[in-house]
Every structure is written in structure tokens, then in C-alpha cells.
Amino acid sequence: MRERFLVASLMAGTVAIAAGCGLIQKSEKPPPEPVTVTTAQAGTGVELAAGQALLVRLPSNPTTGYRWVYVEPKDAVLRVDGPSSYEAAQSAGNTAGAGGTEIWKLAPLKAGQQQLRFEYRRPWEQDVAPSQVATFAVTVK
Numbered sequence: 277m278r279e280r281f282l283v284a285s286l287m288a289g290t291v292a293i294a295a296g297c298g299l300i301q302k303s304e305k306p307p308p309e310p311v312t313v314t315t316a317q318a319g320t321g322v323e324l325a326a327g328q329a330l331l332v333r334l335p336s337n338p339t340t341g342y343r344w345v346y347v348e349p350k351d352a353v354l355r356v357d358g359p360s361s362y363e364a365a366q367s368a369g370n371t372a373g374a375g376g377t378e379i380w381k382l383a384p385l386k387a388g389q390q391q392l393r394f395e396y397r398r399p400w401e402q403d404v405a406p407s408q409v410a411t412f413a414v415t416v417k
Contacts, residue, residue, distance in 0.1 A: 347356035353390035354382040
């Protein structure tokens with residue numbers, strides 16, 4: 277029993293000394309909340325802080341074969357953070373063929389400006405113009 281008390285006391289003292297000397301790092305503040313844009317903001321400018329994610333929510337209906345395709349520029353300021361996800365419309369319930377929202381998450385790579393471009397198309401149709409286009413002028417500070 278006495279050995280356990282002694283070990284616990286020594287460990288507590290070591291932690292206190294380490295904390296007092298600055299050896300234990302305080303947690304950094306969390307990144308800023310993501311900025312969300314939709315087709316309502318298409319054609320407008322968006323500003324992001326360093327480390328701030330961008331969520332792009334676009335209306336979609338995968339049962340038609342169409343999906344949003346991200347057109348990556350040569351000198352990207354943002355990178356796509358994983359594959360897009362799909363969220364069925366709440367009002368449609370489980371109705372077959374009902375639309376929803378395709379969600380893209382992008383993360384800043386560096387400071388600068390980039391024109392984001394998303395095209396709503398059938399991926400297998402090569403020489404066909406997109407059904408819709410959504411663009412956003414993004415500035416990362």
C-alpha cells in the first residue's frame with residue numbers, strides 16, 4: 277500500500293513539474309467552422325481562413341446518371357478532401373428516383389485564389405456539354 281502511494285506521489289510530482297516547465301503541450305485551438313456554399317451562391321466570392329474547410333452542397337439526382345464532377349485547375353489552392361457524399365432529400369422520404377444533395381468537402385492547400393468549377397454531367401459522356409455548371413471564386417487567406 278505504501279509503495280503504491282509513493283509511486284502515485286512521484287508520478288503526480290513529475291506531471292506537475294512537466295506542466296510547470298512547459299513540457300506538456302496545451303491543445304491548439306480547433307480549426308474554424310467550415311464555410312458552406314450552394315448553387316444559390318454560385319458565381320460569387322468565398323473567403324476562407326487558413327485551415328478552414330469549404331463544403332459545397334449541390335442539388336443532385338444520381339438515379340438519372342448525372343453527378344457533379346469537380347474540374348481541378350492546374351495550380352490548385354484547394355484540394356478535394358475525400359469523395360463526395362450524397363444526402364437524400366428529407367421531403368422525398370424513401371421515394372425511388374427522388375433527388376437530394378451531393379456534398380463536396382475541400383481543404384486549403386495554401387493561400388491564394390482559385391476558381392472552383394463543378395459540372396453536372398454523366399461521367400461516361402465525353403464530348404457532351406454539362407447540364408449545369410456551378411462556379412465559386414475562392415480566396416484562402
